[in-house]
Amino acid sequence: MAKTHDLSHLDALVDRHMNLREVRNRIRTEDSRPDTGTAAGPDGPFVTVSRQYGSGGTALAARLSLELGWQLFNKEILEAIAENAHTRIRVLNGMDEHLIGRIEEFINHLIVPESINQFAFIKEMSQVILTLGHRGNVVILGRGANWLLAGDAGVRIRTVAPLERRIEAVAQRKDADRNEAERLVVESDRSTAGFVQKIFGRDVDDPLGYDLVLNLDRMSEDAAVAAVHSVLHRLPVWQMAAQ
Known part of the structure; x- marks a missing residue:
């Protein structure tokens, strides 16, 4: 479960994301551009980042968030929002009821939890992820977001690196032997693989669950960012926004 998060911090984070979308909506209106369901519209774009521990995925997600000007939602924030009814309702507020119904139906058919309590929590977290992805302009780190969101409206990334390289990185970061x-x-x-298998019935290492699998031992962070931008810019939702 999530760590304790100050409610005002969560509200401020949600406000920042909502305000960013409102500004982009105003820009589109002032430019007299049609609503294309893109950067200011109801369907993406987004980036999801799944990473092997110690592979460098967390740093890559933070850099993408900074360069794109999009809000970063990590595991702890996603779980905190899902657990807090007040903030969760604020995230879902304004969504079309028909769309919310489709999201709930999708979740009911997708996830395979072991208990009723677990189902309720996973359903709430999945609602948050799907809503954020639908609204767009977000980088979502972890929690199986790539299995929930369609690749035609965003880029789903998996970062990997050799075991020894990851061990060295974690030892240095944690000051551990x-x-x-x-x-x-x-x-x-083991925990990540178990979560994905138990909840989504999928193999976390299945490359078909991602649009890009990046070996950060064989490429620089700059090259990885460039690869993500290349795929992102080819998305129809991105291209229509640029027209």
Whole structure:
């Protein structure tokens, strides 16, 4: 479950995301451009980042968020919003009721939880992820977002790196010895794979669940960012927004 988050912090984060969308809607209106369902419209664009622990995916997500000017939602924030009814309602507010119904139907058919309590929480978190992806202009880190959101409106990324490289990175970041770092990496891999298999019935390493699989041991962060931008700019929703 999520760590405790100050409600005012969550509200401020949601406000920032909503205000960004309103500004872009005004720009589109003032430019007399048709609503194309793109950067200011109801369907993306978005970026999701799934990462092997220690592969560099967290830093890549933060950089993409900064360069694109989009809000970053990580695991802790997503879970905190899902757990807090007040903030969750604010995220869902303004969504078409028919769309919300379609989202609920999709979730009911997709996730396969083990308990009723787990189902309620996963459903709420999935609602948040789907709504954020639908609204667009977000980078979503973790929580199986790539299995929930369609690739035609965003870019779904998986970052990987060799085990030894990831162990070294975690050891340095955590100031831990090699054995402890290896334990953390292996446990994270096992936990993530179990979550995706249990909730979505999918293999986290299935490349067809992603639009880009980036080996950050073989490419620089600059090259990875360029690859994401290249795919993002080819999306119909992005191209229509530029017209």
